[in-house]
Amino acid sequence: MSYLTDNQNKDYLLMGNEAIARGALEGAVSVASGYPGTPSSEIIEALSSVAKERNLYVEWSINEKVALEVAAAASFAGLRAMCVMKQNGVNVASDFLLHLASSGTRGGMILVACDDPGALSSVNEGESRTFARLVEIPLLEPGDFQEAKDITKWAFELSEEIRNLVMIRSVTRMSHASGNVRYGQLPDTHARANFRFDGPLSDPETGPVVSMIVGASELQHGPQQEKIKKAAEIFEDCPFNTYEGPEKPELLIITSSACNLYTREAISLLDVKDRVGILKLATTWPLPPKLMKRHLSCTDRILVVEEVLPILEENIKILAAEMAHEIGPKTFYGKNAGNIPSIGELNPDIVASALSSILDVRYETGSERFAEEAMLLVETMAPVRGLTMCPGCPHRASLWSIHNALEMDGRKGFVCGDIGCYVAGVFPGGFNTVKTLHSMGSGSGIASGFGKFKQFGMDQPVVAVCGDSTFFHAAMPALANAIHHKSPFTLMILDNRGAAMTGFQPHPGTPVNAMGEETPSLDIAEICRAMGAKVEIRDPFDLEETQQTIHHLIEHQEGTKVLILRQACALSPERKDKPKYKMEVDEEVCLGENCGCNRFCTRIFACPGLLWDEEKGVSKINDIICVGCGVCADICPAGAIKREEVV
Amino acid sequence: MPDNLLKDPYNIIITGVGGQGNVMASKLLGNMLVGRGYYVTIGETFGASQRGGSVMSHMRISGKSIWSPQIPEHKADVIIAIEPVEGIRVLARYGNLTVKLLCNSHPVYPSSVIRGEAYYPSPEEIETSVRNMAPDTTFIDATGEAVSLGNPILAGVVLLGTLCGTGALPLNRKDFHESIANRLENQQVELNMKAFDTGFRLLKN
Numbered sequence: 001m002s003y004l005t006d007n008q009n010k011d012y013l014l015m016g017n018e019a020i021a022r023g024a025l026e027g028a029v030s031v032a033s034g035y036p037g038t039p040s041s042e043i044i045e046a047l048s049s050v051a052k053e054r055n056l057y058v059e060w061s062i063n064e065k066v067a068l069e070v071a072a073a074a075s076f077a078g079l080r081a082m083c084v085m086k087q088n089g090v091n092v093a094s095d096f097l098l099h100l101a102s103s104g105t106r107g108g109m110i111l112v113a114c115d116d117p118g119a120l121s122s123v124n125e126g127e128s129r130t131f132a133r134l135v136e137i138p139l140l141e142p143g144d145f146q147e148a149k150d151i152t153k154w155a156f157e158l159s160e161e162i163r164n165l166v167m168i169r170s171v172t173r174m175s176h177a178s179g180n181v182r183y184g185q186l187p188d189t190h191a192r193a194n195f196r197f198d199g200p201l202s203d204p205e206t207g208p209v210v211s212m213i214v215g216a217s218e219l220q221h222g223p224q225q226e227k228i229k230k231a232a233e234i235f236e237d238c239p240f241n242t243y244e245g246p247e248k249p250e251l252l253i254i255t256s257s258a259c260n261l262y263t264r265e266a267i268s269l270l271d272v273k274d275r276v277g278i279l280k281l282a283t284t285w286p287l288p289p290k291l292m293k294r295h296l297s298c299t300d301r302i303l304v305v306e307e308v309l310p311i312l313e314e315n316i317k318i319l320a321a322e323m324a325h326e327i328g329p330k331t332f333y334g335k336n337a338g339n340i341p342s343i344g345e346l347n348p349d350i351v352a353s354a355l356s357s358i359l360d361v362r363y364e365t366g367s368e369r370f371a372e373e374a375m376l377l378v379e380t381m382a383p384v385r386g387l388t389m390c391p392g393c394p395h396r397a398s399l400w401s402i403h404n405a406l407e408m409d410g411r412k413g414f415v416c417g418d419i420g421c422y423v424a425g426v427f428p429g430g431f432n433t434v435k436t437l438h439s440m441g442s443g444s445g446i447a448s449g450f451g452k453f454k455q456f457g458m459d460q461p462v463v464a465v466c467g468d469s470t471f472f473h474a475a476m477p478a479l480a481n482a483i484h485h486k487s488p489f490t491l492m493i494l495d496n497r498g499a500a501m502t503g504f505q506p507h508p509g510t511p512v513n514a515m516g517e518e519t520p521s522l523d524i525a526e527i528c529r530a531m532g533a534k535v536e537i538r539d540p541f542d543l544e545e546t547q548q549t550i551h552h553l554i555e556h557q558e559g560t561k562v563l564i565l566r567q568a569c570a571l572s573p574e575r576k577d578k579p580k581y582k583m584e585v586d587e588e589v590c591l592g593e594n595c596g597c598n599r600f601c602t603r604i605f606a607c608p609g610l611l612w613d614e615e616k617g618v619s620k621i622n623d624i625i626c627v628g629c630g631v632c633a634d635i636c637p638a639g640a641i642k643r644e645e646v647v
Numbered sequence: 648m649p650d651n652l653l654k655d656p657y658n659i660i661i662t663g664v665g666g667q668g669n670v671m672a673s674k675l676l677g678n679m680l681v682g683r684g685y686y687v688t689i690g691e692t693f694g695a696s697q698r699g700g701s702v703m704s705h706m707r708i709s710g711k712s713i714w715s716p717q718i719p720e721h722k723a724d725v726i727i728a729i730e731p732v733e734g735i736r737v738l739a740r741y742g743n744l745t746v747k748l749l750c751n752s753h754p755v756y757p758s759s760v761i762r763g764e765a766y767y768p769s770p771e772e773i774e775t776s777v778r779n780m781a782p783d784t785t786f787i788d789a790t791g792e793a794v795s796l797g798n799p800i801l802a803g804v805v806l807l808g809t810l811c812g813t814g815a816l817p818l819n820r821k822d823f824h825e826s827i828a829n830r831l832e833n834q835q836v837e838l839n840m841k842a843f844d845t846g847f848r849l850l851k852n
C-alpha cells in the first residue's frame with residue numbers, strides 16, 4: 001500500500017503534485033490522463049501507482065489534446081475525471097478545450113495545468129490561466145499544500161454543480177515543493193460508467209454531447225455563460241478565499257498560489273503585519289464581485305502579487321472600475337506599475353523589496369560586506385554549470401555524428417530541434433548543431449518547410465531531430481506533410497525508449513502502459529516506412545557507421561528520409577548502474593595538448609565522465625561519473641582511450 | 648508541540664549537482680522532521696538536474712506553520728553542500744557569517760571546466776575562501792566514504808549523518824531509521840544506516 005492511500009490521522013510530507021493526486025482520490029476520481037511534462041508529471045505517476053488498488057483507469061496519452069479527450073469521455077459517461085499537463089500542453093489541448101467548455105461535462109472534470117514561472121524546466125514561461133478566461137471556465141489556484149489537496153477534491157463538486165470543467169493551476173514551486181498535508185477520507189471505488197444520449201439535444205444530462213451548434217449560440221454559449229456566473233456566486237463563499245490582517249489595512253495585498261507564501265514571508269521579514277492585509281484568493285477567475293467589493297472598500301491602496309502575466313491584476317482593475325462609484329478611486333501597485341517584475345518567478349525577497357518601497361520601510365537582506373565578498377567569491381571560484389547531457393547519453397553521440405556529417409558536407413546544413421534532452425544541442429554541450437527550437441514536433445514541421453525552398457536557391461541540407469515520445473506526440477503529422485509534399489529533409493528520431501526527460505513515462509512505442517500492463521508497442525520504423533519515407537536504423541554509439549549513414553542521407557537531397565538512432569537513455573532502467581565497458585586512458589599514448597587533436601575528448605566531445613589532468617597534461621576517466629558507454633574510445637584519434645568489456 | 652528549534656523557522660539548504668541524491672536527502676530529512684511533529688516546507692530546484700545542472704533544496708522547519716518554499720537571501724541556518732562549488736554558490740546568496748556549512752570536498756567538474764574554458768579552484772583555495780566567509784564550516788570527504796561503502800550516491804546520507812551529529816536538529820539515528828525503513832528494501836536500509844553512522848561519527852572525531 002502506498003502512503004498516498006493511507007488513512008492515518010497524522011501529517012504527511014507531500015509534494016504539491018502528490019497532494020493534488022491525493023485530493024483527486026478523496027474526490028473519487030475514476031479516470032486520469034495526461035502527457036508528461038515538468039513540473040506536472042508526478043500527478044499521473046502518483047495516480048498510476050495506486051490505480052489497481054483504487055480501481056482507477058490511468059493513462060499517459062499520446063499528447064495533451066488526446067489526454068483531454070480521454071478524460072472528457074469519462075465525464076460524459078458520468079465518471080469523475082482529471083486531466084494533467086504542463087502549461088505548454090494546454091496550448092496543444094486548447095482546440096478541444098474550447099469545444100469541451102462549450103458542450104459542458106457530466107461527471108466532475110478537472111483540468112490541472114502546471115505552469116513554470118521563470119521557465120526553470122521549460123522552453124518558455126507560458127501562462128495557462130489566460131485559457132480559463134478565454135474558454136470561460138472557472139479557475140482555482142491553491143495557496144499551499146493542504147489546499148492543493150482540498151481544492152482538488154472540492155473542484156469535482158464544483159464541476160458537477162455547474163456542469164462544466166474546472167481548471168486548477170499550479171506552479172513549479174507548488175507542484176515540486178513539499179509540505180505538511182492532513183488526509184481526509186477515501187471514498188469507496190465502485191463507480192459505474194454509462195453514456196446516455198437518447199434525450200433531446202438540449203438536455204445536458206441525457207442528450208448527445210455536442211459542441212456549439214452552428215448559428216445557434218443561444219443554445220450553448222448562453223448556458224455556458226450562466227455556468228460561469230453560477231461559479232462566481234459559489235466563489236463568494238468559497239472557504240479557500242481567506243483574509244488576514246487589520247480591518248482597515250494601509251495596503252491590501254491580493255495574491256494566490258505560491259505567491260501567497262512569498263507574500264506572507266515578506267510581511268514577516270518587514271514586520272508590517274499591522275499595516276498590511278493579505279487577501280489570498282483561490283478562485284481567481286471569475287472573481288466573486290461581492291467579496292472583492294468588501295475588501296476593495298477597506299483601503300485605497302492595492303498591491304497584486306502574481307507570477308507571469310498580470311491576469312489577476314487586470315481582472316481586479318476591471319471590477320474596481322465597474323464599482324468605482326461605490327468604492328472610490330484606488331491606487332494599484334503590481335506588474336503594470338513596475339513594483340513587481342513582469343518576467344521570471346517571484347520569491348520572498350522580490351515581494352519584500354516591493355513592499356519596502358511602497359510602505360517606505362527599510363529591507364535589509366544581510367550585511368552588505370558579506371554580500372559583496374560573496375559576489376566576488378562566486379565570480380572567481382564558482383564556474384557556471386552549463387546545460388549539457390548526462391555522461392554516456394546517446395544524444396551526445398548522435399549530435400556529435402550529425403555535427404561531423406554536416407561539417408564534412410560543407411554546405412552549411414543545420415538541425416531543426418525539438419523538445420527533449422536534446423535541446424542541449426543549442427549549446428556547446430551538444431556541439432551547437434541545433435539552430436531552431438520551438439514546440440513539440442515543430443522541428444519536423446519547420447524542416448518540412450525549409451526543404452521546399454530549392455526554387456528560391458536554398459541548397460543547405462536540412463535535418464530535424466525528435467525523440468520517440470515527441471514523434472508520436474506531434475512529429476507524425478509534420479512527417480506526413482513532408483512526405484506528401486516531397487520535402488527533402490532527414491528526420492533523425494533519437495529513440496531512447498521512453499520519455500527520458502520527464503522520468504521514463506511510457507508512450508505508444510513502449511511495451512507497457514501507465515498501469516504497468518503489457519501493450520502492443522508501435523514500431524516507429526514501420527510507421528515511417530508505411531508513410532513512404534526511406535528509413536535507416538543505427539546505433540548512435542557506433543560513431544563511424546552512423547556518420548557514414550548521415551553523410552549519405554544528406555548528400556542526395558531527394559525525398560524525406562528517416563534515420564532512427566536507437567540507444568537507451570543512460571538513466572534508463574536497462575542501462576543505469578550497468579556499465580558496458582571499463583574505461584581507461586593510456587597516459588603513454590595520450591599526447592595531451594600536443595596531439596594536434598585539440599584535446600578532442602575533453603575540449604570538444606566533453607562528456608562529463610572525462611577529466612583533464614592539468615599536471616600530467618593528459619586525459620583521464622572520472623570513475624565516479626563515467627557510465628562506461630565506450631564512445632569516447634572512438635573519439636580519440638590517437639587511440640589512447642581504452643575500453644574493456646565488463647563481464 | 649514538538650521541541651523548540653534553535654530558531655523558527657530553521658532554514659536548511661541542501662545543494663549539489665543533478666544525480667547526487669539531493670532530492671532524496673531532503674525528502675529523508677523532511678520525513679524525519681514531520682515524523683517528529685514539525686511543519687516542513689521543501690522547495691526543490693531540479694529542472695536541469697538530470698543533466699548535471701546545479702540543484703538545490705530549500706527546507707523550512709517550523710513548530711508553527713508552513714513557510715515559503717524559497718528561503719530569503721542570507722537567511723540560511725545550515726547549508727549542506729554535496730558539491731563544494733555549489734556550496735560556494737549557495738553560501739554567497741543565502742549564507743551569512745553564522746551559517747553552519749557542511750561541505751563534501753569531492754568536486755564534480757562543470758563541462759566548461761572539462762572543456763578547459765573555466766577554472767575550478769583547488770581544494771585549498773576552496774577551503775580558505777569558504778572558511779573566511781563562513782567560519783563554522785566542516786569539510787568531509789563524503790563521496791570518498793560513500794564510494795568505500797559501495798555507491799557514491801550515499802554521499803548525501805553521509806552528510807545527513809553529520810548534520811544529525813552536530814545536534815543542530817532534534818534528530819537521532821532512530822528517526823533516520825524510521826524514515827527509510829518502510830521506503831527501502833532491507834539491504835538498502837542497512838547500507839543507508841552505515842552511511843548515516845559514518846557521517847555521524849565523522850564529526851565526533
Ligand code: SF4
Nearest residue numbers: 392607609626630632
Ligand atoms: S565511456 Fe567515455 S563517453 Fe562514455 S560515459 Fe564514460 S567518459 Fe563518457
Ligand code: SF4
Nearest residue numbers: 590591599601619636
Ligand atoms: S585522449 Fe585522445 S583525444 Fe584526448 S587529448 Fe589524449 S590523444 Fe587527444
